Structure formats: C-alpha cells, structure tokens
Amino acid sequence: TRTLDLAVVAGDGIGTEVVEQGLLVLEAALDADGPTLTTTDYDLGARRWHATGETLTDADLAAVRRHDAILLGAIGDPGVPSGVLERGLLLKLRFALDHYVNLRPGRLYPGVRSPLAEPGEVDFVVVREGTEGPYVGNGGAIRAGTPHEVANEVSVNTAFGVERVVRDAFARAAARPRKKLTLVHKHNVLVHAGHLWRRTVEAVNADFPDVTVDYLHVDAATIFLVTNPSRFDVIVTDNLFGDILTDLAAAITGGIGLAASANINPDRTAPSMFEPVHGSAPDIAGQGKADPTATVLSVALLLDHVGQSAAARRVEAAVAADLAERGSAERVRSTAEVGKDIAARVAG
Amino acid sequence: TRTLDLAVVAGDGIGTEVVEQGLLVLEAALDADGPTLTTTDYDLGARRWHATGETLTDADLAAVRRHDAILLGAIGDPGVPSGVLERGLLLKLRFALDHYVNLRPGRLYPGVRSPLAEPGEVDFVVVREGTEGPYVGNGGAIRAGTPHEVANEVSVNTAFGVERVVRDAFARAAARPRKKLTLVHKHNVLVHAGHLWRRTVEAVNADFPDVTVDYLHVDAATIFLVTNPSRFDVIVTDNLFGDILTDLAAAITGGIGLAASANINPDRTAPSMFEPVHGSAPDIAGQGKADPTATVLSVALLLDHVGQSAAARRVEAAVAADLAERGSAERVRSTAEVGKDIAARVAG
Ligand SMILES: CC(C)[C@H](C(=O)O)[C@@H](O)C(=O)O
Ligand SMILES: CC(C)[C@H](C(=O)O)[C@@H](O)C(=O)O
Numbered sequence: 001t002r003t004l005d006l007a008v009v010a011g012d013g014i015g016t017e018v019v020e021q022g023l024l025v026l027e028a029a030l031d032a033d034g035p036t037l038t039t040t041d042y043d044l045g046a047r048r049w050h051a052t053g054e055t056l057t058d059a060d061l062a063a064v065r066r067h068d069a070i071l072l073g074a075i076g077d078p079g080v081p082s083g084v085l086e087r088g089l090l091l092k093l094r095f096a097l098d099h100y101v102n103l104r105p106g107r108l109y110p111g112v113r114s115p116l117a118e119p120g121e122v123d124f125v126v127v128r129e130g131t132e133g134p135y136v137g138n139g140g141a142i143r144a145g146t147p148h149e150v151a152n153e154v155s156v157n158t159a160f161g162v163e164r165v166v167r168d169a170f171a172r173a174a175a176r177p178r179k180k181l182t183l184v185h186k187h188n189v190l191v192h193a194g195h196l197w198r199r200t201v202e203a204v205n206a207d208f209p210d211v212t213v214d215y216l217h218v219d220a221a222t223i224f225l226v227t228n229p230s231r232f233d234v235i236v237t238d239n240l241f242g243d244i245l246t247d248l249a250a251a252i253t254g255g256i257g258l259a260a261s262a263n264i265n266p267d268r269t270a271p272s273m274f275e276p277v278h279g280s281a282p283d284i285a286g287q288g289k290a291d292p293t294a295t296v297l298s299v300a301l302l303l304d305h306v307g308q309s310a311a312a313r314r315v316e317a318a319v320a321a322d323l324a325e326r327g328s329a330e331r332v333r334s335t336a337e338v339g340k341d342i343a344a345r346v347a348g
Numbered sequence: 349t350r351t352l353d354l355a356v357v358a359g360d361g362i363g364t365e366v367v368e369q370g371l372l373v374l375e376a377a378l379d380a381d382g383p384t385l386t387t388t389d390y391d392l393g394a395r396r397w398h399a400t401g402e403t404l405t406d407a408d409l410a411a412v413r414r415h416d417a418i419l420l421g422a423i424g425d426p427g428v429p430s431g432v433l434e435r436g437l438l439l440k441l442r443f444a445l446d447h448y449v450n451l452r453p454g455r456l457y458p459g460v461r462s463p464l465a466e467p468g469e470v471d472f473v474v475v476r477e478g479t480e481g482p483y484v485g486n487g488g489a490i491r492a493g494t495p496h497e498v499a500n501e502v503s504v505n506t507a508f509g510v511e512r513v514v515r516d517a518f519a520r521a522a523a524r525p526r527k528k529l530t531l532v533h534k535h536n537v538l539v540h541a542g543h544l545w546r547r548t549v550e551a552v553n554a555d556f557p558d559v560t561v562d563y564l565h566v567d568a569a570t571i572f573l574v575t576n577p578s579r580f581d582v583i584v585t586d587n588l589f590g591d592i593l594t595d596l597a598a599a600i601t602g603g604i605g606l607a608a609s610a611n612i613n614p615d616r617t618a619p620s621m622f623e624p625v626h627g628s629a630p631d632i633a634g635q636g637k638a639d640p641t642a643t644v645l646s647v648a649l650l651l652d653h654v655g656q657s658a659a660a661r662r663v664e665a666a667v668a669a670d671l672a673e674r675g676s677a678e679r680v681r682s683t684a685e686v687g688k689d690i691a692a693r694v695a696g
Contacts, residue, residue, distance in 0.1 A: 082546075083539040091537070115574045117465040134482075134503070139540040145547070149507035151540040155482070159497035186588070189439070191431040192487040192499040198430075199493070219595035226463045226574060226599045240534070244592060247567035251574045 004035040004306055007067035007271065011045040013280025014290035014335075015073025021292035021339025022071060022299045025318075028343040029303060029311040040067065044089055046077040046280070055088030061096055069302055070097075070273040073295065074280035087137060094130050097270035099263035100161065101168050102128035102242060103301065104277065106232070106249035111324035114252050116226060122253055124232035127169035128242025130263055132161040133193075135239040157193040157238070162200045168266055169236035170208040180212045180233035184221045184241055197238070222248055250277055257291030258323075262301040274302040288334035293319060296342055318345035352383040352654055355415035355619065359393040361628025362638035362683075363421025369640035369687025370419060370647045373666075376691040377651060377659040388415065392437055394425040394628075403436030409444055417650055418445075418621040421643065422628035435485060442478050445618035447611035448509065449516050450476035450590060451649065452625065454580070454597035459672040462600050464574060470601055472580035475517035476590025478611055480509040481541075483587040505541040505586070510548045516614055517584035518556040528560045528581035532569045532589055545586070570596055598625055605639030606671075610649040622650040636682035641667060644690055666693035 006026075010019040023039065030037055042064060049055055064070060070093070075085050094102070108114055108122035132155075139153035173181040183201045187194025198215070205213050216224065218241045224231055225248050237245060250259035259277035276294030284290060296319055303312035322342050333341070356371070358364040371387065378385055390412060397403055412418060418441070423433050442450070456462055456470035480503075487501035521529040531549045535542025546563070553561050564572065566589045572579055573596050585593060598607035607625035624642030632638060644667055651660035670690050681689070 082536045082542070086536040087539065115465060116463055118463070134501075135537055139503075139538065141540045141544065143507075144540075144544075147507050147511075149544055151505045151544040153482075153503040153505075153538045153541045155487075155501040155503070157499045157501075159491075159495050163495075186591075188430045188434040189483055189588075189591075190487065190501045191435065192489045192492075193501045194430070196489065196492075196497055196499040219591050222570065222592055222596040223599040223604070226596065227603070240537075243534075243537075243567050244570055248570040248574065248596070251571040255575070256571070 002035055004030070004037050005068045006037065006039045007042055007064045007070040008039050009042045009044050009070060009072040011073040011075045011280060012047060012077050013074055013282045013285035015045070015075065015280050017285070017288065017290050017335045018276060018292040018295040019071060019073040021335060022295035024339050024343045025296045025315060025346055026299045026302070028346040029299070029315050030308070031311065034308055034311060035306070045075045046080050046085060049080055049085060055085060056092050064093070065097070065270055067271050069271050069306060071299070071302065072273055072275035074276065074278060076280045077282050091135060091137070093273060094263050097263075097273065098265045098267070099130045099273060100165050101264040101266055102130035102239075103262040103264055104128060104242070104246040104249065105260060106229070106246070106253050108253040109258075109320050109323045111327050112254040112258065113327070114254060116229070116252050119252060120228070120230040122229045124229070124235060124249075125172065126235045126237065126242055126246050126249060127165060127172060128237060128246060129161065129165045129239050132157050133239035155190070155193055155238075155240070157196050159196065159200065162197055163204065166197075166200050166204050166236055169234055170204055170211055173211045173234040174208050176233055178233040179210050180214070182221075182232060182235045183213065183215045184218050184235055184237040184245065185215075186218050186241075188217065193238070201236070218244070221245060225249060225252060246277060256294065258293050258297065260294050260297035260301055262298065262305065264305065272305050274298040274305075288336060290335045292335050292339045293323070293342075296339070314346050318342045321345055350383055352378070352385050353416045354385065354387045355390055355412045355418040356387050357390045357392050357418060357420040359421040359423045359628060360395060360425050361422055361630045361633035363393070363423065363628050365633070365636065365638050365683045366624060366640040366643040367419060367421040369683060370643035372687050372691045373644045373663060373694055374647045374650070376694040377647070377663050378656070379659065382656055382659060383654070393423045394428050394433060397428055397433060403433060404440050412441070413445070413618055415619050417619050417654060419647070419650065420621055420623035422624065422626065424628045425630050439483060439485070441621060442611050445611075445621065446613045446615070447478045447621060448513050449612040449614055450478035450587075451610040451612055452476060452590070452594040452597065453608060453645075454577070454594070454601050456601040457606075457668050457671045459675050460602040460606065461675070462602060464577070464600050467600060468576070468578040470577045472577070472583060472597070473520065474583045474585065474590055474594050474597060475513060475520060476585060476594060477509065477513045477587050480505050481587035503538070503541055503586075503588070505544055507544065507548065510545055511552065514545075514548050514552050514584055517582055518552050518559055521559045521582040522556050524581055526581040527558050528562070530569075530580060530583045531561065531563045532566050532583055532585040532593065533563075534566050534589075536565065541586070549584070566592070569593060573597060573600060594625060604642065606641050606645065608642050608645035608649055610646065610653065612653060620653050622646040636684060638683045640683050640687045641671070641690075644687070662694050666690045669693055
C-alpha cells in the first residue's frame with residue numbers, strides 16, 4: 001500500500017502518553033519510499049464510558065474495521081467496574097477482529113537488568129491464542145450473591161481455532177534459527193482441551209518436519225522461565241496460559257515497560273492491533289514517567305505486519321541502542337524524551 | 349491421639365526414595381510423649397496401573413480413609429497416558445477426601461540459592477483451593493479427532509467452596525505477624541468466578557478486621573513473585589492459579605526439591621494428605637539423587653496438622669540447619685544421606 005491508514009486508540013492513563021511517542025517513532029521509521037501515514041483517533045476507553053456509558057458501539061467497530069491497523073495505548077481506570085472495558089472493549093476488539101495470534105516477544109536486550117541473577121540469552125516469542133479458551137466469555141452464575149451461588153467459566157477450544165494458531169506458531173518457529181516449538185498446556189488435568197492441543201501440534205508437525213517440538217505443563221513452564229529462559233524459542237499456548245506466561249516473560253526481560261504485543265489476524269480479514277502489554281497505570285499517569293518503549297516495540301511489530309520489515313529492524317536497533325545506554329545515563333528521562341531520542345536514532 | 353496411623357503412598361520413581369527419608373525424619377521427630385507411629389503401605393500409582401489397570405478402587409479409598417493422615421511421594425511414569433493417574437488417583441484423593449485447602453509455603457531458607465538476583469526475604473504461604481475450579485473434571489469434547497472438534501473445560505466455583513477456603517486463608521493470615529492476605533484471580537476476564545471470589549473475600553474480611561487485603565490479577569502476581577516476592581504474606585487463589593503460582597514460588601525459593609505441600613481437610617471428615625510438590629522424576633529415579641527435603645518439609649506440615657507443632661518446628665529447624673551448610677559442603681549427598689543427616693539433627 002502507498003498509505004498506512006492507522007486507527008489510534010490511545011485510551012486512558014499513560015496510554016495517551018506512550019502512543020504519542022509510538023507515533024513519533026513510526027513517522028521517523030517510514031522512509032521516503034515507504035507508505036504515507038494517516039491516523040484517525042478513536043475516543044474509546046474509560047473517558048468515553050464515564051461520559052456516555054458506551055464501550056464499543058457497532059458504529060465504532062465498523063469504523064475501526066476500515067483501517068489498515070490499530071495502535072492501542074492502554075484502557076481503563078479505577079472508576080470503571082472490573083470487566084466492563086476488558087470484556088466490552090479490549091477483548092471485544094480482539095474477538096471481533098479475529099486476532100487469533102497474540103504475539104509477544106520475550107527478549108532481553110543487552111544492558112537491560114533482569115531480576116534473574118543469571119538470565120543467559122533470552123530471545124523467544126510467545127504465540128498466545130487470542131480468540132478461544134477461558135476468554136470466550138461463556139461463563140455465568142446462578143443464585144449470585146447467595147450462599148448457594150455457583151459461578152462457572154467455560155474454556156472453549158475448537159480444532160479450527162487451535163489448528164490455525166498452531167500452524168502460525170510452526171511457521172514462525174521454522175523461520176527462526178533454532179526452529180524449536182514448545183507447547184504449553186496442562187493436559188494432565190484439562191484433558192479434553194489439552195489433548196486437542198497436543199494432537200493438533202503432533203499433526204501439524206508433519207508439515208514442518210524441521211521444527212523440533214517439546215511440551216511443558218504450564219506450572220513447569222513458569223519454573224523454566226526463571227531458571228533457564230534460554231531453553232525457549234517459540235512457545236504456543238492458550239489464551240489464559242499465554243496471558244500469565246507473557247507477564248512473567250516481561251518480568252524477566254526488564255519489565256512491562258518494555259513488553260510489546262501484536263494482536264494479529266493473519267488472514268487479514270480485519271485490521272491487526274498493536275499494543276504494549278502494560279495497562280493504563282493510573283498511579284503514574286500524566287507525569288511523563290511512563291516508559292514508551294513497549295509501545296515503540298509494538299510499532300516495530302506493526303511495521304513487520306504491514307511489510308515494512310527494514311523499518312521494523314531500524315526501530316528495534318534504535319531501541320536496542322537506547323536501552324544499552326540507559327544503565328549509564330545520568331538521569332531518568334521523561335516519556336517524551338525517550339520517544340524523541342529513539343525517533344532521532346531511527347531517523348539516523 | 350496416642351497413635352499416628354499413617355497411610356503411605358510412596359508411588360513411583362523418586363517417590364519411594366523420598367518417602368523413605370520422610371518417614372525416617374518423622375520417626376526421629378516424634379518424641380517419647382508423642383504419638384506412636386504406625387504405617388500402612390498402599391500400592392497405588394503407575395506400577396499398580398501397569399499390573400492391574402486399577403488407579404484407585406472403592407476399596408482402596410475406603411481403606412485409606414480410615415487413617416489419620418496420608419504421606420504421598422510421587423505418582424506417574426511416562427508409560428501411563430497423561431491424565432489417567434492425575435485424574436484417577438491424585439486428584440481423586442484430593443476431591444474424595446475433601447482437601448479443600450492446598451497449603452504450599454514459599455520460603456527462602458538462609459543459604460539457599462535463588463535464581464533471583466535480589467530475592468529479599470521470602471516467607472509466604474499459598475492457600476490454593478483444592479476441590480473446585482478448572483480441576484473439577486467437568487469438561488468434554490464433541491467430534492473428537494475431527495476438524496469439527498470442540499473441547500470444553502468448565503471451571504466450577506461455588507459460594508460454599510470459595511467461602512470455606514477464604515475463611516481458612518484469613519485465619520492463617522490473622523495468625524501471622526504481617527496479617528496480610530492477597531487474593532489472586534483474573535476477575536477482569538473470568539468475571540463470574542472472579543467476582544464470586546472477590547465478594548467472598550470482602551465479606552469474610554469483616555470477620556477478620558485485623559487482616560489487610562489486597563488483590564492481584566494472576567498475570568501481575570507472577571511479575572511480583574520475581575520482582576518483589578517479599579510483598580506476599582498469605583495468598584489465596586483458585587485451584588489452577590494456585591498450581592501455577594506455587595511452581596513459580598518453588599522456583600524462586602530453591603526449586604521443587606524443597607517445595608512442600610499439604611492437602612488439608614480442615615473439618616477433619618477425612619485424612620489430610622502431605623506430599624512434595626515435585627513429581628516422580630523418572631529421569632533420576634533409582635539413583636539416590638533425589639532431594640528428600642520437600643518430603644521432609646511436608647512431614648513438618650503433617651506434624652502441625654496432627655497437633656505436634658513442637659516436633660514440626662524441630663523438623664523445620666533441622667532442615668534450615670542442613671540447608672545452611674549445603675553451600676559449603678564438599679560433595680553432593682545421596683537421598684539417604686540427606687535424610688539421615690536431617691533425622692540426626694532432629695533427634696538432637
Ligand atoms: C486487560 C486484560 C483483559 C488483558 C488480557 O488478559 O489479555 C491483559 O492482561 C493482556 O495481557 O493484554
Ligand atoms: C500432577 C498434577 C495433577 C498436580 C496438580 O496440577 O495439582 C501437580 O502439578 C501439583 O501441583 O500437585
């Protein structure tokens with residue numbers, strides 16, 4: 001495309017601050033022969049909900065759908081009841097736009113401090129399923145608020161849904177030097193869902209014979225993430241396990257200030273969405289303290305998705321250079337300063 | 349009681365090795381005015397299943413039920429299909445004997461190496477619900493093995509089940525110096541189950557006004573476990589989140605070789621069960637390499653449960669002393685040597 005027509009959902013709290021810097025870096029990364037960037041802001045999130053009671057209307061969704069991609073900052077504030085914006089906006093976007101690949105790199109950049117004493121080389125990617133599992137919203141309660149309440153949550157897993165994300169994960173593994181795929185589940189307890197995942201990985205492996213496959217229960221996977229994170233190359237897992245593992249992965253690679261994510265619709269039947277893993281952080285909002293790096297790295301994932309891989313690598317290299325110097329920096333920079341510095345490096 | 353009538357399920361792999369040492373220490377810990385120990389071995393696990401196809405018969409269960417407590421080593425070997433012994437034996441015991449409190453201390457003993465660069469002081473306890481949640485086995489699949497398969501797993505949560513474990517957790521928090529309880533769930537996504545947990549914690553807090561309560565989403569909890577584990581005192585959480593968090597907790601406090609657990613029926617309508625968190629480790633079985641410390645610490649939890657707190661403290665002190673010297677030891681001791689050394693310290 002000659003244009004890159006972006007929907008921008010800056011959202012709440014630090015969301016607006018980090019998205020501003022993400023856009024600055026995106027502009028800097030798109031070179032003369034690249035697409036021309038146009039952006040449209042969407043007022044979605046806590047602010048809108050407080051004002052109108054709306055989360056994501058049909059009209060919003062139809063409008064967002066027409067863009068090439070979505071850049072999202074963060075959603076939510078403490079005044080909104082838990083679940084309202086998560087289910088009604090963030091997950092609604094992921095489900096409606098069929099973001100079945102939730103891609104989250106776990107990479108420890110040189111110079112970044114990990115809480116691990118000996119992290120080793122950490123460079124893996126989690127392919128988290130994004131449209132099934134316990135996230136489907138198929139739960140309910142009877143006799144709520146009484147001593148006889150029963151509250152159920154149903155994890156729904158389909159051969160269709162599992163196969164497409166497993167296939168994507170295999171393709172990613174096959175394209176990486178180590179060509180290793182680890183399935184994470186809990187098939188000794190969640191036998192039905194777990195065995196579907198296991199059988200699917202075994203079957204799809206036939207199409208990717210170069211990829212080595214192993215399996216870990218989710219509990220064991222958390223152990224290896226802190227004792228031997230280098231063992232991981234590509235991880236494929238369900239929606240909830242992926243949520244848990246990627247926060248842990250972020251923690252061991254420098255924190256959620258650096259953790260990027262892409263909600264990808266690989267079939268391109270709807271725009272993909274790029275967002276930092278962190279939330280709106282109301283405690284530090286409006287103070288210029290937020291680290292925009294996670295959003296900047298999400299912009300790199302966006303550039304990859306729209307075919308601008310060279311620009312994506314430039315952004316990653318600029319971030320790497322910026323991170324390498326942070327340890328020796330004299331003072332902590334503001335959100336805007338970090339964005340400006342990275343953008344300057346990208347521009348060259 | 350003047351006797352302590354123990355059911356021993358040594359199980360498979362390293363299970364038999366570590367249980368032998370656990371019993372040695374238990375004998376040493378029971379002093380002259382303590383109860384007299386009698387033990388009955390139960391042949392349950394992979395060996396029995398390979399020989400007879402049985403996991404846990406009604407007769408087994410009735411027999412086990414008559415004991416004061418159960419000491420379990422580890423269950424399983426690679427020749428048994430995933431889920432058969434987990435669902436048919438281990439979880440069947442936990443559910444049938446109503447082990448609704450799955451207690452798992454997370455304690456970093458002086459001298460023990462953590463993979464964390466700066467673990468700080470780590471001393472918390474996880475109260476994992478043991479009889480509900482995604483572990484209930486209420487799942488199923490249709491069209492299994494076809495491209496149209498749908499596999500569901502249902503997490504069942506009841507006011508009855510949540511309240512009793514939350515109450516137990518509050519009582520434990522109230523008895524500790526810091527009096528702090530952290531609920532871990534994911535109520536922004538699993539809204540029905542999550543809100544039941546949340547409302548229950550709020551309600552029970554009224555009966556424990558001295559206890560300070562906070563809340564973390566499970567993904568955020570994994571971050572804090574590696575960046576600031578000292579923040580935790582008592583954690584209460586559901587069956588699956590508890591499974592995940594306690595393996596991570598074990599990893600940051602020296603590994604599963606040290607991680608103890610108690611499956612407690614606080615109403616004492618059936619015997620409680622004490623077991624190391626680790627599995628049967630077929631790769632090192634029969635070589636005297638397994639660390640019996642997790643089983644020994646599970647024995648301390650057993651002693652607490654049967655009212656022998658002084659003996660429990662002696663076992664913990666002996667373990668602490670043993671651990672403190674391991675770093676400077678000239679060679680790695682065998683399973684039996686570690687057991688003998690700890691037993692000798694306990695005896696005096
Ligand atoms: C906010 C929440 C619904 C979301 C999730 O659970 O997916 C977040 O934790 C994430 O990982 O993007
Ligand atoms: C073996 C398995 C069923 C079990 C569980 O998931 O509870 C184990 O991981 C544990 O934590 O005791």
